[in-house]
Amino acid sequence: MSYTARVLEQTIKRNPGEPEFHQALTEILTSLQPFVDGRPEYERWGILERLVEPERVVMFRVPWVDDEGRVQVNKGYRVQFNSAIGPYKGGLRFHPSVSLSIIKFLGFEQIFKNSLTGLPIGGGKGGSDFDPKGKSDREVMAFCQSFMTELQRHIGAANDVPAGDIGVGGREIGYMYGQYKRVSNRFEGVLTGKGLTYGGSLARTEATGYGLVYLVDEMLRCHGKSLEGKTVVVSGSGNVAIYATQKVQQLGGKVVALSDSNGYIYDEIGVDLNAVKEIKEINRGRISEYKNYRPGALYSEGKGIWGIKCDVALPCATQNELDETDAKALVSNGCFAVGEGANMPTTLEATSILLKNKVLFAPGKAANAGGVATSALEMSQNAMRIAWSFDEVDKKLKNIMENIYGNIAAAAREAGKEDNFVAGANIAGFRKVAEAMLLQGAV
Ligand code: NDP
Numbered sequence: 001m002s003y004t005a006r007v008l009e010q011t012i013k014r015n016p017g018e019p020e021f022h023q024a025l026t027e028i029l030t031s032l033q034p035f036v037d038g039r040p041e042y043e044r045w046g047i048l049e050r051l052v053e054p055e056r057v058v059m060f061r062v063p064w065v066d067d068e069g070r071v072q073v074n075k076g077y078r079v080q081f082n083s084a085i086g087p088y089k090g091g092l093r094f095h096p097s098v099s100l101s102i103i104k105f106l107g108f109e110q111i112f113k114n115s116l117t118g119l120p121i122g123g124g125k126g127g128s129d130f131d132p133k134g135k136s137d138r139e140v141m142a143f144c145q146s147f148m149t150e151l152q153r154h155i156g157a158a159n160d161v162p163a164g165d166i167g168v169g170g171r172e173i174g175y176m177y178g179q180y181k182r183v184s185n186r187f188e189g190v191l192t193g194k195g196l197t198y199g200g201s202l203a204r205t206e207a208t209g210y211g212l213v214y215l216v217d218e219m220l221r222c223h224g225k226s227l228e229g230k231t232v233v234v235s236g237s238g239n240v241a242i243y244a245t246q247k248v249q250q251l252g253g254k255v256v257a258l259s260d261s262n263g264y265i266y267d268e269i270g271v272d273l274n275a276v277k278e279i280k281e282i283n284r285g286r287i288s289e290y291k292n293y294r295p296g297a298l299y300s301e302g303k304g305i306w307g308i309k310c311d312v313a314l315p316c317a318t319q320n321e322l323d324e325t326d327a328k329a330l331v332s333n334g335c336f337a338v339g340e341g342a343n344m345p346t347t348l349e350a351t352s353i354l355l356k357n358k359v360l361f362a363p364g365k366a367a368n369a370g371g372v373a374t375s376a377l378e379m380s381q382n383a384m385r386i387a388w389s390f391d392e393v394d395k396k397l398k399n400i401m402e403n404i405y406g407n408i409a410a411a412a413r414e415a416g417k418e419d420n421f422v423a424g425a426n427i428a429g430f431r432k433v434a435e436a437m438l439l440q441g442a443v
Pocket of ligand 1: 164165166167168208235236237238239240241259260261262316317318319321341342343368369371372
């Protein structure tokens with residue numbers, strides 16, 4: 001049995017009941033196999049055994065008081081996965097589905113994603129099973145303050161810098177930053193995605209969605225295609241989906257569908273993004289309300305967004321939202337490119353269908369790395385106590401995304417897997433981390 005296959009089997013056995021973590025391990029280790037097995041020093045130095053085991057996992061109780069005066073208790077997590085190339089960096093997710101397995105899969109992916117950005121950031125992830133939906137601002141603040149009261153012991157500008165993710169946007173980051181500062185008595189860049197009045201970076205809000213589209217656009221350009229005049233389906237209607245839609249529209253593409261966890265809208269003349277922003281960013285409402293703005297649009301409950309005919313699909317909601325049936329529907333409708341804005345939105349089976357059918361497939365760890373890359377730019381600005389203009393940050397972001405595409409395409413080619421960007425991203429991300437681990441000894 002090969003080194004990678006053995007580590008995969010052992011790790012799955014040692015971490016029972018963690019299906020999302022197993023899925024991420026399987027994808028990454030399987031595609032690394034030819035690369036790793038040709039280099040015996042990795043096995044001698046236990047690189048994979050160390051890589052799959054987080055450096056530290058913190059789990060804690062988060063008690064808070066709701067508007068009825070009742071005490072509620074949630075679970076809090078921070079997984080500090082790997083610091084070989086820099087301080088732990090990765091978002092916080094607040095969603096009822098959050099479990100140790102989900103945080104570990106996200107943290108594991110984050111190691112390679114952060115490495116791909118070319119910036120000095122290690123991998124981490126955290127969150128809670130708290131659901132901000134339907135809570136008052138005061139309840140969200142009470143939760144965020146309690147969460148940070150414990151988390152602040154484990155993070156800092158030089159060792160672990162969390163950011164947002166699902167359910168954690170500007171409001172939550174603000175409440176958590178306020179509490180960090182109060183408890184630690186330090187004003188430092190300990191969180192990214194901060195408000196512009198207290199150390200945030202211009203273009204951070206847009207960065208993941210914009211970055212996704214920059215990378216997809218570059219991938220298309222290198223294959224003689226472009227987004228101009230193309231029909232695009234985007235899932236989700238949160239931070240990533242909204243700014244991906246905006247950039248697609250700026251580049252001349254037409255986004256015809258968006259969704260949330262209840263259902264999806266189809267607007268054949270192209271979605272009205274101002275309406276979506278008002279519903280989601282201002283009113284914190286449901287995507288079904290879009291019909292109030294555009295009576296001609298269709299709203300459907302439940303899944304089904306991938307059945308809509310499109311040239312390019314951008315899954316930007318959550319893990320495993322695009323399965324085998326969806327992949328077949330995309331292929332038979334002529335979709336030629338898929339870019340993952342979300343983390344692991346495509347199941348393993350769906351990915352293999354897309355690759356077999358020569359759909360250009362940009363995996364999340366490369367395609368959505370613009371968010372964390374811009375977070376690292378926010379850290380640099382905080383450390384230097386300066387603020388770059390929107391254009392400066394946006395230019396750096398575009399450059400980073402084009403470099404990422406170049407690197408993953410080259411790594412795929414070198415591995416004899418032309419246009420397999422899953423393999424390319426895993427190899428290119430892994431190489432740098434493994435090299436740093438070798439140089440730092442058995443730690
Ligand atoms: P938001 O909370 O802003 O939006 C998430 C969107 O996805 C919402 O429309 C939400 O609908 C939908 N969604 C969430 N869970 C589900 C579900 N189980 N089924 C169907 N729809 C769901 O999060 P982001 O936009 O920040 O994150 C989206 C994805 O992008 C995540 O996978 C995240 O990890 C990834 N990502 C985010 C980055 C960032 O900078 N924000 C960086 C890199 C990756 P509803 O409102 O109904 O819950």
